Amino acid sequence: MSDILYERPADKVARIVLNRVDTRNAQSMSFLYELNDAFDRAAQDDDVSVIILAANGPHFSAGHDLREEDRIGVITEHDRVGTWCGFACDGAQSQMAVEKEMYIGLSERWRNLPKPTIAAVQGKVIAGGLMLVWPCDLVIASDDAQFQDNTASMGVAGVEFFNHPFEVGVRKAKEMLFTSDFLSAEEARELGMVNRVVPRDELADSALALASRIAQKPLFALRLAKESVNAAQDNQGRVNAMQTAFAYHQLTHSHNQQVHGMLIDPSFMTATFGARS
Numbered sequence: 001m002s003d004i005l006y007e008r009p010a011d012k013v014a015r016i017v018l019n020r021v022d023t024r025n026a027q028s029m030s031f032l033y034e035l036n037d038a039f040d041r042a043a044q045d046d047d048v049s050v051i052i053l054a055a056n057g058p059h060f061s062a063g064h065d066l067r068e069e070d071r072i073g074v075i076t077e078h079d080r081v082g083t084w085c086g087f088a089c090d091g092a093q094s095q096m097a098v099e100k101e102m103y104i105g106l107s108e109r110w111r112n113l114p115k116p117t118i119a120a121v122q123g124k125v126i127a128g129g130l131m132l133v134w135p136c137d138l139v140i141a142s143d144d145a146q147f148q149d150n151t152a153s154m155g156v157a158g159v160e161f162f163n164h165p166f167e168v169g170v171r172k173a174k175e176m177l178f179t180s181d182f183l184s185a186e187e188a189r190e191l192g193m194v195n196r197v198v199p200r201d202e203l204a205d206s207a208l209a210l211a212s213r214i215a216q217k218p219l220f221a222l223r224l225a226k227e228s229v230n231a232a233q234d235n236q237g238r239v240n241a242m243q244t245a246f247a248y249h250q251l252t253h254s255h256n257q258q259v260h261g262m263l264i265d266p267s268f269m270t271a272t273f274g275a276r277s
Contacts, residue, residue, distance in 0.1 A: 004034040006041060009208055012049040012215035014042040021057035026065040027128050029074035029102060036081060036106055043113050049215040052207050053136055054120040061129030071098055081105055092254045103131060103160035104246055111135035114223045116214055120207035121145050122200055131161040137226060140207050141185040142200040150180040155265030156252045162245030166238055167193040
């Protein structure tokens with residue numbers, strides 16, 4: 001797997017590394033399926049108790065690969081993780097099916113892996129990049145890490161895995177969405193989204209040390225502790241909030257398609273890619 005590396009850096013610890021460095025780890029469909037395969041490999045290995053998600057390059061992830069073509073073709077070539085169908089249908093049905101499978105579907109699946117997961121994050125984490133970090137149980141960030149959901153600038157109502165209020169609180173979630181501003185690593189730590197902030201050159205060692213410490217605990221107890229906390233969050237309304245936000249996300253895609261002939265506001269694409277097109 002060239003875009004995703006799988007490592008065993010210590011006893012009972014697996015490390016999955018995003019390795020699409022030339023695109024700042026932008027997420028193509030194949031990239032996400034490879035990542036899911038790596039998570040499955042670690043989850044099904046009885047010798048692994050803790051999983052680290054890391055990234056090569058200056059930035060953790062630039063989000064979805066907006067220039068990817070033939071997404072439906074990629075989906076049909078892989079074993080699907082969900083039960084949705086209709087990927088090639090007309091209208092909004094196709095787009096919703098794709099995003100149920102690839103985005104909210106995968107992120108929700110990773111959130112519920114039966115082992116503790118740690119995201120080790122550096123540089124920029126933009127939009128879809130949050131959907132790799134937020135499903136993890138713990139987050140260690142380098143002091144240069146920055147987090148952004150800029151989807152409102154695209155004419156879209158937030159990323160598909162809409163966990164903002166549970167990560168940073170209601171007020172900050174609104175500011176984050178309304179402004180498209182970055183959160184610094186330290187601000188994210190103060191808000192509770194990040195567990196620890198460390199110097200960039202200590203990120204890998206800090207994540208591994210924490211993973212190795214956790215891995216000494218009985219895995220069954222870790223699994224049930226994780227499920228207990230996830231259940232508490234779900235009972236606070238997370239699932240219903242996620243479903244509502246995902247529906248609004250699809251509505252904004254449909255609106256943009258009707259008004260602009262594309263899924264996002266074209267002014268964002270011009271501002272982002274115009275100079276290179």
